[in-house]
Amino acid sequence: xxxxxxxxxxxxxxxxxxxxxxxxxxxxxxxxxxxxxxxxxxxxxxxxxxxxxxxxxxxxxxxxxxxxxxxxxxxxxxxxxxxxxxxxxxxxxxxxxxxxxxxxxxxxxxxxxxxxxxxxxxxxxxxxxxxxxxxxxxxxxxxxxxxxxxxxxxxxxxxxxxxxxxxxxxxxxxxxxxxxxxxxxxxxxxxxxxxxxxxxxxxxxxxxxxxxxxxxxxxxxxxxxxxxxxxxxxxxxxxxxxxxxxxxxxxxxxxxxxxxxxxxxxxxxxxxxxxxxxxxxxxxxxxxxxxxxxxxxxxxxxxxxxxxxxx
Amino acid sequence: xxxxxxxxxxxxxxxxxxxxxxxxxxxxxxxxxxxxxxxxxxxxxxxxxxxxxxxxxxxxxxxxxxxxxxxxxxxxxxxxxxxxxxxxxxxxxxxxxxxxxxxxxxxxxxxxxxxxxxxxxxxxxxxxxxxxxxxxxxxxxxxxxxxxxxxxxxxxxxxxxxxxxxxxxxxxxxxxxxxxxxxxxxxxxxxxxxxxxxxxxxxxxxxxxxxxxxxxxxxxxxxxxxxxxxxxxxxxxxxxxxxxxxxxxxxxxxxxxxxxxxxxxxxxxxxxxxxxxxxxxxxxxxxxxxxxxxxxxxxxxxxxxxxxxxxxxxxxxxxxxxxxxxxxxxxxxxxxxxxxxxxxxxxxxxxx
Numbered sequence: 324x325x326x327x328x329x330x331x332x333x334x335x336x337x338x339x340x341x342x343x344x345x346x347x348x349x350x351x352x353x354x355x356x357x358x359x360x361x362x363x364x365x366x367x368x369x370x371x372x373x374x375x376x377x378x379x380x381x382x383x384x385x386x387x388x389x390x391x392x393x394x395x396x397x398x399x400x401x402x403x404x405x406x407x408x409x410x411x412x413x414x415x416x417x418x419x420x421x422x423x424x425x426x427x428x429x430x431x432x433x434x435x436x437x438x439x440x441x442x443x444x445x446x447x448x449x450x451x452x453x454x455x456x457x458x459x460x461x462x463x464x465x466x467x468x469x470x471x472x473x474x475x476x477x478x479x480x481x482x483x484x485x486x487x488x489x490x491x492x493x494x495x496x497x498x499x500x501x502x503x504x505x506x507x508x509x510x511x512x513x514x515x516x517x518x519x520x521x522x523x524x525x526x527x528x529x530x531x532x533x534x535x536x537x538x539x540x541x542x543x544x545x546x547x548x549x550x551x552x553x554x555x556x557x558x559x560x561x562x563x564x565x566x567x568x569x570x571x572x573x574x575x576x577x578x579x580x581x582x583x584x585x586x587x588x589x590x591x592x593x594x595x596x597x598x599x600x601x602x603x604x605x606x607x608x609x610x611x612x613x614x615x616x617x618x619x620x621x622x623x624x625x626x627x628x629x630x631x632x633x634x
Numbered sequence: 635x636x637x638x639x640x641x642x643x644x645x646x647x648x649x650x651x652x653x654x655x656x657x658x659x660x661x662x663x664x665x666x667x668x669x670x671x672x673x674x675x676x677x678x679x680x681x682x683x684x685x686x687x688x689x690x691x692x693x694x695x696x697x698x699x700x701x702x703x704x705x706x707x708x709x710x711x712x713x714x715x716x717x718x719x720x721x722x723x724x725x726x727x728x729x730x731x732x733x734x735x736x737x738x739x740x741x742x743x744x745x746x747x748x749x750x751x752x753x754x755x756x757x758x759x760x761x762x763x764x765x766x767x768x769x770x771x772x773x774x775x776x777x778x779x780x781x782x783x784x785x786x787x788x789x790x791x792x793x794x795x796x797x798x799x800x801x802x803x804x805x806x807x808x809x810x811x812x813x814x815x816x817x818x819x820x821x822x823x824x825x826x827x828x829x830x831x832x833x834x835x836x837x838x839x840x841x842x843x844x845x846x847x848x849x850x851x852x853x854x855x856x857x858x859x860x861x862x863x864x865x866x867x868x869x870x871x872x873x874x875x876x877x878x879x880x881x882x883x884x885x886x887x888x889x890x891x892x893x894x895x896x897x898x899x900x901x902x903x904x905x906x907x908x909x910x911x912x913x914x915x916x917x918x919x920x921x922x923x924x925x926x927x928x929x930x931x932x933x934x935x936x937x938x939x940x941x942x943x944x945x946x947x948x949x950x951x952x953x954x955x956x957x958x959x960x961x962x963x964x965x966x967x968x969x970x971x972x973x974x975x976x977x978x979x980x981x982x983x984x985x986x
Binding site: 328329331332334335336338339340341342343344345346347349350352353356357360413414415416417418420421422425426434436437438439440441443444445446447448449450451452454455456457460463464498501502505529530531532534552555556558559560561562566587590591594605606609612613616617619620621623624628 | 684685687711712714715718719721722723724725726728729730732733734735736737739740743791792794795796798799800802803805807810811813814815816817818819820821822823824825826828829831832833852855856859883884885888909910912913914915916919920941944945948956959960963966967970971974978
């Protein structure tokens with residue numbers, strides 16, 4: 324079908340296309356500007372910028388040279404996000420299955436509303452809750468884990484100080500991404516073809532049989548996509564991690580130790596007191612974070628779009 | 635029902651619900667659950683397991699044991715079904731616990747500071763350690779509203795245009811635009827802050843409400859664009875066809891038929907966008923900073939906002955400062971809640 328547009332319509336289509344492309348332009352500009360500002364650092368440090376662990380502001384007179392690299396923070400980012408994911412994904416799947424298939428109709432509507440609301444609780448409030456309320460519980464669990472599983476290297480500690488650890492930050496980040504992961508998973512599960520589920524029942528299957536044979540396999544890629552959206556959010560989380568972790572610049576894989584940090588909280592911490600050169604280093608760190616989350620999110624988007632033919 | 639009764643009043647028939655659980659079984663289930671819960675309390679009181687979390691874990695463990703015991707004579711299929719029911723319910727309770735706890739603690743700890751002065755004074759002449767009768771968050775509320783308004787004014791038209799492109803124009807770039815919008819929603823908020831810092835703040839050499847609003851706009855755009863698209867998709871094809879049949883051009887149909895039809899849906903898009911960014915802290919730390927005085931000027935120097943207010947007082951860490959942070963959080967949460975209720979109300983209107 325060929326459609327012929329007159330001049331008015333061409334203008335309309337041009338304007339609308341322009342408006343729609345702003346997001347593309349903004350996304351591009353973010354990349355370009357951050358890269359330009361950070362280029363100096365990338366030139367100076369090369370690959371060392373993402374593998375080294377030091378973050379030392381020089382004395383200015385050259386006696387102590389500037390030395391900025393984000394290796395430790397990148398590892399911290401990944402460790403904390405993985406903990407969050409390990410906690411959040413099973414719980415979110417359970418929550419979604421419960422809401423879709425087990426919850427009594429009356430409390431289901433309330434819970435779904437609350438879930439939507441929970442997905443937009445600012446991360447700042449999660450941070451506040453994390454230090455004021457959750458840390459008490461988290462420390463106790465950490466001690467228990469350390470007592471029983473301390474022989475496994477990642478659960479060992481150097482100092483018996485269990486607060487402000489990647490484990491606690493990971494738990495809070497896990498709670499932070501549960502709502503979004505749950506609601507994506509629920510969305511996908513609710514699209515399971517009803518006749519397939521009914522077929523299961525008709526063949527004499529019970530609820531778990533139907534879930535295992537139909538619903539869970541059907542929703543698999545959607546849940547993976549939802550988990551990756553959550554991962555993207557956890558990777559870029561700033562204030563909650565800032566409030567919950569001591570920034571220590573060294574590789575730390577012991578998740579109960581009270582040291583860690585992530586790239587985003589590094590930026591927030593050092594921003595206020597940074598020299599011009601350090602600021603460039605922070606922007607460079609932001610660029611790395613931007614690329615990391617962009618890759619994760621694009622993968623997630625592709626998976627979700629493929630799994631939901633309608634969207 | 636006795637036969638004598640039914641012969642006298644033959645017309646009354648009790649409604650039967652054979653599919654629902656019989657009363658006896660319901661009572662038995664409830665009592666088993668109550669007993670396990672009580673036993674878990676005993677465990678918490680007399681063993682090393684402590685706290686509400688310890689109780690919950692004991693209770694869940696007990697439930698699994700009870701289920702296994704009760705289905706010991708059933709087939710493995712029934713056993714698995716009953717077991718998974720308990721496990722999935724436990725997972726759901728654990729998943730919902732954190733945010734229920736957040737709602738609860740924010741309300742309980744925040745309401746202490748809810749006083750008239752919290753909404754009518756700024757913190758210019760109040761130190762963080764002053765009693766809660768003095769000072770307030772007026773400056774922060776005003777700052778937040780100012781920034782959110784500017785951000786909405788920027789993103790709403792762009793978001794609607796993007797939605798119109800995806801549903802009306804449907805050009806060659808549809809897939810790309812949708813993909814980019816989706817990916818953009820994952821840009822970390824601190825990166826948005828850094829972006830505005832390296833561009834606007836560096837260029838104008840001043841932190842300002844406008845810079846903060848720009849950063850918020852970057853974060854808000856994907857939400858608004860996506861919701862606008864969803865809403866515009868709901869417009870029936872017939873309406874467009876009717877527009878064209880009346881001789882209207884595409885732009886007229888779009889602006890005079892399609893968009894007015896979903897006016898309240900687009901309001902929802904804006905509201906959801908605002909709800910998305912009202913609590914963003916990280917970008918504001920790099921663009922608008924904070925301030926203890928009431929200000930209105932969007933281009934002139936640092937300005938307060940609710941998130942940075944909460945963040946700042948939390949950092950100070952004294953008793954009253956933290957109380958102020960909780961109250962600030964309560965106000966923030968209340969705003970999000972109101973926005974959501976509004977969004978639901980507007981969202982419901984179009985569907986009818």
